[in-house]
Amino acid sequence: MKEILSTKNTTIKEFKKLHKKKYREENQQYMIEGFHLIEEAAKAGAKIEWILFNQRGKTEWSDWLETQPENLFIYVSEEVLESLSELPTPQGMIAIVKMPDDKKKIDLSGGWLLLDNVQDPGNVGTMIRTADAAGLSGVILGEGSSDIYSTKVLRAMQGSNYHLPVIRKPLAEVIDRFKEAKVPVYGTELNPEAVAYQQITKSEQYALIMGNEGQGVAAKFLEKTDKNIYIPIKGAAESLNVAIAAGILMYHLQNND
Incomplete structure (x- = not known):
């Protein structure tokens, strides 16, 4: 020794x-x-x-x-x-x-969480841990998202990165693959065309995009989605923390029945 x-x-x-x-x-x-x-x-x-x-x-x-x-x-x-x-x-x-090999082929089955420029280490780690808990198939980190090997992200994940694939890839490429495979892709945005998340029917396969803490999901990705969804705010709060919002949406979308 x-x-x-x-x-x-x-x-x-x-x-x-x-x-x-x-x-x-x-x-x-x-x-x-x-x-x-x-x-x-x-x-x-x-x-x-x-x-x-x-x-x-x-x-x-x-x-x-x-x-x-x-x-x-x-x-x-x-x-x-x-x-x-x-x-x-x-x-x-x-x-x-x-570090594990990050070039493995993505299996599109099940639910996937896609992170667009989510910069806060605590948010990234919490969302990966929640994806693990909710039974998603994996998480894909797009450009600008926090490095999962930083100490703060590792602490927030609490080992969930060892339970499901966490892959860094350009989101434009990944979204196109989901679309080609006829897998529904949901963006998160509050606008006149968006629908409340409760209106979305659960499915065996889906991709959910969560965006930057201040700017949300990039417009170029929202244009590619099948539907953009939002969480209705009942109280006086202006918005939800992105990790909390992701947890609500993942548990709603995931078909665990």
Whole structure:
């Protein structure tokens, strides 16, 4: 088992770079923190390349560590773990994980959530987690949407990225594929042509587009949809948070009966 006790260690410096998207993409690696997320990654068969833990991690999760290959282990000091952590209180364990292949063919069956330029990490992570809970087939992130391998998105997803495909692709290309396959595509917009979501009949297959927090779904995508839908506001609030709205629509559209 390796041991690193200094924050000036070259390996630790390289791991720390993974907090930036540029280096994550260059190295095709990302960092997850905390036992729950690491356990979810391991259960899903994600390629864990290193498991770093301090004394707390070794003590609290010794039973689980005994089930993992020892050649992945790096025992680190509390100071080293704190230098890598982005949490107020480090949880004693960090893993370095290989990014999955993002070029797999999309199976159009079931329900799909499409995100257009959704920039808030908490919103992106929450929507992916809700898509998982509602039983959707997958999530597609279009241009401008937050990187799912950032710490905030990973925390918000709570491991749901290991339960369903989360793919980054140009939405124009994806929408055209759904249209060619006769899969209904719904945009979200409040305008005279839009209909209340309750008027939409559930179907086995569909695609739902959610847009930017301030600007909504881009007009070029709304022009391609089969129908644009909205959620009626009963109270005085001007609008709903995009993640809350997505949850309402996904649970309505998903045919789980």
